[in-house]
Amino acid sequence: MTLIRICFAAVLALGALLAIPATAEENPKASGLIWTIPDIAALPDDAHGQLVRRGRELIVATYAYIGPHAADPAKRFAGNDLACGNCHLDAGTKKFGLPIFGLYWDFPRYSARTGADISIEDRINSCMTRSMNGRPLPAQSPEMRALAAYLKFLSSGVAPGEQIPGHGADTMPELDRAADPKHGELLYARACLDCHNTNGSGVARSPQAMSLGYAVPPLWGGDSFNDGAGMARLVTLANFLHSNMPHGADYRDPILSVEEAWDLAAYVESQARPQKAGLDRDFSSDLLGKPVDAPYGPYAGKFPDAQHKYGPFAPIRAELARLKAEKDKAPNKAR
Ligand code: HEC
Numbered sequence: 001m002t003l004i005r006i007c008f009a010a011v012l013a014l015g016a017l018l019a020i021p022a023t024a025e026e027n028p029k030a031s032g033l034i035w036t037i038p039d040i041a042a043l044p045d046d047a048h049g050q051l052v053r054r055g056r057e058l059i060v061a062t063y064a065y066i067g068p069h070a071a072d073p074a075k076r077f078a079g080n081d082l083a084c085g086n087c088h089l090d091a092g093t094k095k096f097g098l099p100i101f102g103l104y105w106d107f108p109r110y111s112a113r114t115g116a117d118i119s120i121e122d123r124i125n126s127c128m129t130r131s132m133n134g135r136p137l138p139a140q141s142p143e144m145r146a147l148a149a150y151l152k153f154l155s156s157g158v159a160p161g162e163q164i165p166g167h168g169a170d171t172m173p174e175l176d177r178a179a180d181p182k183h184g185e186l187l188y189a190r191a192c193l194d195c196h197n198t199n200g201s202g203v204a205r206s207p208q209a210m211s212l213g214y215a216v217p218p219l220w221g222g223d224s225f226n227d228g229a230g231m232a233r234l235v236t237l238a239n240f241l242h243s244n245m246p247h248g249a250d251y252r253d254p255i256l257s258v259e260e261a262w263d264l265a266a267y268v269e270s271q272a273r274p275q276k277a278g279l280d281r282d283f284s285s286d287l288l289g290k291p292v293d294a295p296y297g298p299y300a301g302k303f304p305d306a307q308h309k310y311g312p313f314a315p316i317r318a319e320l321a322r323l324k325a326e327k328d329k330a331p332n333k334a335r
């Protein structure tokens with residue numbers, strides 16, 4: 001049953017793939033009260049309209065403009081040939097497809113990783129240096145200005161402070177055991193390999209011209225996100241898979257079971273990928289704020305690395321809650 005559904009969805013999704021560029025399909029059920037994506041086509045062709053369109057283009061075809069094979073060597077900021085839109089699906093507008101819709105006003109916001117407030121530009125650069133395994137875009141560069149303008153445009157109908165459900169990749173139930181890469185490997189062969197290829201290497205549009213990016217992006221290896229990226233965390237990846245993969249799946253009608261999604265994520269996370277230097281400095285001023293599934297130390301609690309990588313996470317959360325309560329009770333509340 002599951003297998004048949006997977007094959008069916010794969011065929012549908014492949015059809016959509018061949019018809020590149022895929023038009024972001026309007027799903028009638030998806031448009032709740034406030035999940036209303038502003039219409040980019042309605043923008044006038046003035047300087048602002050052009051900047052916003054350029055920002056969208058940078059999201060869906062990042063590799064062409066700032067990838068390692070971009071025409072202008074001075075613009076090669078990303079370290080891999082991915083597009084932001086490979087993870088932020090439908091140009092960042094898909095509910096639970098890691099959308100970047102409606103969150104412009106959330107910034108500046110506190111980041112436990114740096115222990116300080118970060119701007120929207122800082123947040124973009126955190127994906128540039130981790131998900132894109134590259135270097136930061138200068139705040140005043142035309143590319144950063146265009147990306148920020150697109151994000152602001154995507155928030156045009158949203159009031160500051162308004163919280164919209166649908167961000168991230170949803171939160172499915174967790175397992176009370178460690179996720180199992182061996183089981184994930186079997187599932188990968190059945191449900192992912194046809195598209196993402198052997199060795200998770202993806203399918204380049206043209207291997208001789210990597211500035212054209214991937215028809216299907218790689219999941220591990222040298223041209224993937226690095227070990228400091230959000231996708232390198234089990235909870236993020238498992239939920240992303242459950243809500244979005246195989247390509248064409250949707251959070252309201254997932255194709256993978258909860259268990260399959262966790263084990264598949266474990267298999268993908270068990271593979272080699274670029275390593276980011278200095279990860280031990282992340283969260284150094286707020287270790288209690290470090291996500292339970294950050295797969296690198298140091299940690300506030302004393303659980304082994306493998307449990308941070310594969311779970312189960314409930315015991316880690318309980319320990320962190322206990323440490324936090326202890327800290328709050330301490331007479332000297334210095335933070
Ligand atoms: C029908 C083809 C297809 C199948 C099957 C499929 N994917 Fe994907 N996957 C894609 C495409 C295409 C994208 C990029 C999405 C975009 O750009 O819109 C993607 C994106 C991803 C991403 C985020 C981008 C990245 O490079 O990390 C992950 C993770 C992922 N897939 C994992 C999986 C896993 C695990 C499976 C098996 C359950 C799977 N996919 C099945 C086509 C597929």
Ligand code: HEC
Binds near residue numbers: 083088124167231
């Ligand atoms: C390999 C997948 C991947 C790629 C490629 C990627 N990101 Fe991200 N991005 C993530 C994940 C995972 C998160 C964390 C989402 C969360 O916190 O729920 C994130 C978060 C963000 C956020 C904050 C969203 C929020 O919900 O708070 C922004 C803005 C963002 N990314 C922009 C970009 C831009 C711009 C690019 C391209 C330059 C990019 N990302 C490339 C995976 C990716």
